[in-house]
Amino acid sequence: MPSSVMPMTNQTNGRPTAAAISAVGLRKSYGDKTVLDGIDLHVPAGSVFALLGPNGAGKTTAVKILSTLITADGGQVRVGGHDLTTEAQAVRAAIGVTGQFSAVDGLITGEENMLLMADLHHLSRQEGRRVAAELLRRFDLTEAAKKPASTYSGGMKRRLDIAMTLVGAPRIIFLDEPTTGLDPRSRHTMWGIIRELVTGGVTVFLTTQYLEEADQLADRIAVLNGGKIAAEGTAEELKRLIPGGHVRLRFTDPTAYRTAAAALTGAARDDEALALQLPSDGSQRELRSVLDWLDSTGVEADELTVHTPDLDDVFFALTATTPVPAPSEESAR
Numbered sequence: 001m002p003s004s005v006m007p008m009t010n011q012t013n014g015r016p017t018a019a020a021i022s023a024v025g026l027r028k029s030y031g032d033k034t035v036l037d038g039i040d041l042h043v044p045a046g047s048v049f050a051l052l053g054p055n056g057a058g059k060t061t062a063v064k065i066l067s068t069l070i071t072a073d074g075g076q077v078r079v080g081g082h083d084l085t086t087e088a089q090a091v092r093a094a095i096g097v098t099g100q101f102s103a104v105d106g107l108i109t110g111e112e113n114m115l116l117m118a119d120l121h122h123l124s125r126q127e128g129r130r131v132a133a134e135l136l137r138r139f140d141l142t143e144a145a146k147k148p149a150s151t152y153s154g155g156m157k158r159r160l161d162i163a164m165t166l167v168g169a170p171r172i173i174f175l176d177e178p179t180t181g182l183d184p185r186s187r188h189t190m191w192g193i194i195r196e197l198v199t200g201g202v203t204v205f206l207t208t209q210y211l212e213e214a215d216q217l218a219d220r221i222a223v224l225n226g227g228k229i230a231a232e233g234t235a236e237e238l239k240r241l242i243p244g245g246h247v248r249l250r251f252t253d254p255t256a257y258r259t260a261a262a263a264l265t266g267a268a269r270d271d272e273a274l275a276l277q278l279p280s281d282g283s284q285r286e287l288r289s290v291l292d293w294l295d296s297t298g299v300e301a302d303e304l305t306v307h308t309p310d311l312d313d314v315f316f317a318l319t320a321t322t323p324v325p326a327p328s329e330e331s332a333r
C-alpha cells in the first residue's frame with residue numbers, strides 16, 4: 001500500500017509514522033444511549049494498541065465500527081489508509097477480525113474451517129491447502145486438524161480463529177478480548193502469537209479487560225469510559241497519571257539518613273529501615289531534582305527506587321465515578 005495514502009501520526013521518537021488506524025470524533029449511540037461520544041484514536045502501523053474499558057464501555061462497538069461490521073453515527077475514520085465510509089471494501093481487504101463473534105464453525109473440522117476461509121479469499125485449491133496446512137502448523141493445530149472444532153478447548157478455538165483470520169494475510173488485525181476465559185498457559189501462548197504477528201509487521205488493535213495483557217503487549221493504551229477516552233498513552237505514561245507513585249531513598253549510614261530526613265521535610269520517614277519516601281510522579285524531571293538535591297548536599301543514598309502505581313490502580317482511578325486530577329494539577333500541588 002503506498003504510504004502517501006496513509007495518514008501520518010507521530011510516534012514517541014518524533015519520527016512520522018504511517019497511521020494504520022485513525023479516527024477523529026467517532027460517535028455511536030443506540031437509541032438515547034451514547035456509547036461513543038466523539039472519540040479520537042491514532043494507531044501507528046506495526047504497533048499494538050489496546051482499548052481498555054469496563055463492561056459495556058463500548059470496546060466491541062468501536063471494533064465493530066472500525067472493522068466495518070456496523071456504521072458509526074459520525075466521525076472521520078481511516079483504516080489501512082482507506083476511508084471507512086467511502087472505501088469500506090478496501091478496508092475489509094486490509095483487515096482481519098477475531099473476537100467475541102467468533103467465525104469458527106464447530107460442526108466442521110479445523111482444517112475445513114481453514115479451507116472455507118481460503119475459498120472466501122478466492123485462493124486456488126492448491127494454494128488454500130498450502131496456506132491452511134502452514135497456519136495450522138504455526139498455531140499448533142496440525143494434530144487436531146481433522147477433528148470437529150466443537151471438540152477443541154477454548155485456547156484451541158481462539159488459535160483456530162486467529163489462524164482463520166490470517167488466511168487473507170491482513171496487515172491490520174482486530175482482536176476483541178482475545179484471551180477472555182483462557183487459562184494462564186493459553187493466555188501466554190496467545191501473547192506469544194500476538195507478539196509474533198507484530199514482529200511480522202502486522203498492526204494489532206486489541207480490546208481487553210486484563211490490564212496485565214495491555215501492560216505486556218501494547219505500545220499504547222487507551223482507557224474508554226463514559227463514551228470518552230479517559231486517558232491514552234504508554235503503560236508507563238498512564239501509571240504516572242495517578243497519585244500513589246513515590247521515590248524511596250534508602251541509607252546505610254544513619255548520619256546521612258538523619259541529614260537527609262532533616263532536609264527533606266516532605267518525606268515520610270522509616271527510621272528503622274533508614275529510608276525516606278517522597279511522593280513523586282516518577283517523571284524524569286522529578287527524579288532529576290531529587291538527585292540534584294542529593295548531590296548538592298553531599299548526601300549519598302545507597303538505594304533509590306521509583307514506585308509507580310500499576311495499571312490496575314490506573315484503571316480503577318480512571319473508571320471511577322469521581323474523576324482523578326489531570327497530571328498538570330497533580331504536579332502543581
Ligand SMILES: Nc1ncnc2c1ncn2[C@@H]1O[C@H](COP(=O)(O)OP(=O)(O)OP(=O)(O)O)[C@@H](O)[C@H]1O
Nearest residue numbers: 030033035053054055056057058059060061062209
Ligand atoms: N445492537 C445494540 N443495540 C442496543 N444497544 C447496544 C447494542 N450493542 C451494544 N449496545 C450497548 O452499547 C454499550 C456498549 O457495548 P459494547 O459491547 O460495545 O461494550 P464493551 O465495552 O465491549 O463491553 P464488554 O466488555 O462487556 O464486552 C452497552 O451498554 C451495550 O448494551
